[in-house]
Amino acid sequence: MYDCIVIGGGPAAVSAAINLKALGKNFMWVGNGSSKKAAAAELVRNYPGLPDITGRQLVWTFENHAASLGIERMDGLVTAVYDLSGRFAVAVGTDTYETATVILCTGVASAKLIPGEEEFLGRGVSYCATCDGFLYKGKTIGVLCTDKQFEHEAEYLASIAGKVYFMPMYKNCEVFTPNAEVVLKMPKEISGGMKAEKLVFADGELPVDGIFILRASLSPSVLLRGLAEEGGHIAADRQCRTNIPGVFAAGDCTGRPYQYAKAVGEGNIAAHSAAEYLAEKK
Amino acid sequence: MYDCIVIGGGPAAVSAAINLKALGKNFMWVGNGSSKKAAAAELVRNYPGLPDITGRQLVWTFENHAASLGIERMDGLVTAVYDLSGRFAVAVGTDTYETATVILCTGVASAKLIPGEEEFLGRGVSYCATCDGFLYKGKTIGVLCTDKQFEHEAEYLASIAGKVYFMPMYKNCEVFTPNAEVVLKMPKEISGGMKAEKLVFADGELPVDGIFILRASLSPSVLLRGLAEEGGHIAADRQCRTNIPGVFAAGDCTGRPYQYAKAVGEGNIAAHSAAEYLAEKK
Numbered sequence: 001m002y003d004c005i006v007i008g009g010g011p012a013a014v015s016a017a018i019n020l021k022a023l024g025k026n027f028m029w030v031g032n033g034s035s036k037k038a039a040a041a042e043l044v045r046n047y048p049g050l051p052d053i054t055g056r057q058l059v060w061t062f063e064n065h066a067a068s069l070g071i072e073r074m075d076g077l078v079t080a081v082y083d084l085s086g087r088f089a090v091a092v093g094t095d096t097y098e099t100a101t102v103i104l105c106t107g108v109a110s111a112k113l114i115p116g117e118e119e120f121l122g123r124g125v126s127y128c129a130t131c132d133g134f135l136y137k138g139k140t141i142g143v144l145c146t147d148k149q150f151e152h153e154a155e156y157l158a159s160i161a162g163k164v165y166f167m168p169m170y171k172n173c174e175v176f177t178p179n180a181e182v183v184l185k186m187p188k189e190i191s192g193g194m195k196a197e198k199l200v201f202a203d204g205e206l207p208v209d210g211i212f213i214l215r216a217s218l219s220p221s222v223l224l225r226g227l228a229e230e231g232g233h234i235a236a237d238r239q240c241r242t243n244i245p246g247v248f249a250a251g252d253c254t255g256r257p258y259q260y261a262k263a264v265g266e267g268n269i270a271a272h273s274a275a276e277y278l279a280e281k282k
Numbered sequence: 283m284y285d286c287i288v289i290g291g292g293p294a295a296v297s298a299a300i301n302l303k304a305l306g307k308n309f310m311w312v313g314n315g316s317s318k319k320a321a322a323a324e325l326v327r328n329y330p331g332l333p334d335i336t337g338r339q340l341v342w343t344f345e346n347h348a349a350s351l352g353i354e355r356m357d358g359l360v361t362a363v364y365d366l367s368g369r370f371a372v373a374v375g376t377d378t379y380e381t382a383t384v385i386l387c388t389g390v391a392s393a394k395l396i397p398g399e400e401e402f403l404g405r406g407v408s409y410c411a412t413c414d415g416f417l418y419k420g421k422t423i424g425v426l427c428t429d430k431q432f433e434h435e436a437e438y439l440a441s442i443a444g445k446v447y448f449m450p451m452y453k454n455c456e457v458f459t460p461n462a463e464v465v466l467k468m469p470k471e472i473s474g475g476m477k478a479e480k481l482v483f484a485d486g487e488l489p490v491d492g493i494f495i496l497r498a499s500l501s502p503s504v505l506l507r508g509l510a511e512e513g514g515h516i517a518a519d520r521q522c523r524t525n526i527p528g529v530f531a532a533g534d535c536t537g538r539p540y541q542y543a544k545a546v547g548e549g550n551i552a553a554h555s556a557a558e559y560l561a562e563k564k
Contacts, residue, residue, distance in 0.1 A: 015330045015543055022328040046304045048297045048546050049332050049340065051347045058331065065333045238520055238537075255520075257554040261297055264330050265547015272539040 008105030010035030012251025015267025081224040116190030124196025129153035139209040150214035240270040290387030292317030294533025297549025363506040398472030406478025411435035421491035432496035522552035
């Protein structure tokens, strides 16, 4: 079992990982690639110590710092964190890792949930192609794809399913498999009875056996049931503690200002709070 | 009137200043030299982006960053912040500056107050040689000096006073003026009636007309009356707001962890909160 699992790819996660290392903890760092948002800034002038740096350079500098300490990030999408009272199970693809504490650095959850998404999660709605794809052999599924990076997952699903309604949320979709029908509109609802049964559009419906939603980041409360939110952010105190003992949060996911320095500072605090929590539990 | 005055010389203050500059605010930054504590670290490995750096190098890098943006720090000791309801007056030596907001980055107040110190402040007890020295022409004073850097102030006082009891709290004292008597013990109390009248030691007393306490940093609640504290630190919320509207706090003065990244993060937050407060007041 790990002392801690850090979830996220941005500056808060880098800072948490560097500090857990400094604190001598046995931890895992998992993120869905580097933070695109953090790298997007044209010019950063207010991260103390690194004047006039691009967002891309800053991310590169942060990641090199972590690498220089022997810290590796596992690239993968965390699809769920299970609270097993006193410890946690973190699902990454088809694998699950146990840990005593979790530091959430999941950034701003920009994606709005589709009505019915949370209700039917695990009952026809899935976030993970490799985890649940096999359940839909020869069946009809909907695949909602938020980013081009997930097209290979969509193709994997098409190789299993009988029929795929593929809904790309970006331009220049390149999914061409005979059984995938590209649908250029977004469902306004997922409906059904005991399980998800259809995608409802403004102008009609499509019956499906299952729906895959391929997103870079999940809403924290979907990721971890029972996590308290406040105004669309994870509710955290000054020690970066959430309402769930052993779960900490840092960076943009805890609220404004959305700033590198703030994220890095909270990553530092969260790591220290996790270490303190571990010491108290012993 | 300034939009903001940042008080302190450490990483939180640098971060606040850099961010106020980025936010286009009209501010002043005043500190009693660079932070000695911040520069003392032999090797810093956990400030993201600057791996394996000495504390001295890190401070130098921070200060150069500020300088590269055209930010200057005024070197001076803030002896008081007055709450004038809606604005503040910050006393630096014999000068006073008005401001709409204050960001306190005063570090850990390591100095314990001497019993009677707060009670007789302004009534025989002073923190500022250049402000109040002239009041004691030809009189007998006690001078409690916490650091060698204040010896010139002690000598200035000796040039005015008739007699000085000089109490250095460090080794290798180099104050040699004919009217200064070096006393190698600490008073356990300052006592008096309407005003301070004597220094009380474990083994006796010394009658004085006034007492100067020369310290690098003052306790926040002495600096600003009415400021709420919690466990020896300034009480601040996640937005770095204190109990006094318009007064923000960042860095070690708000509590643990005492870390560069945490201080820098809070400096960033405090600057943004001050800007938000200013916008709301308009």
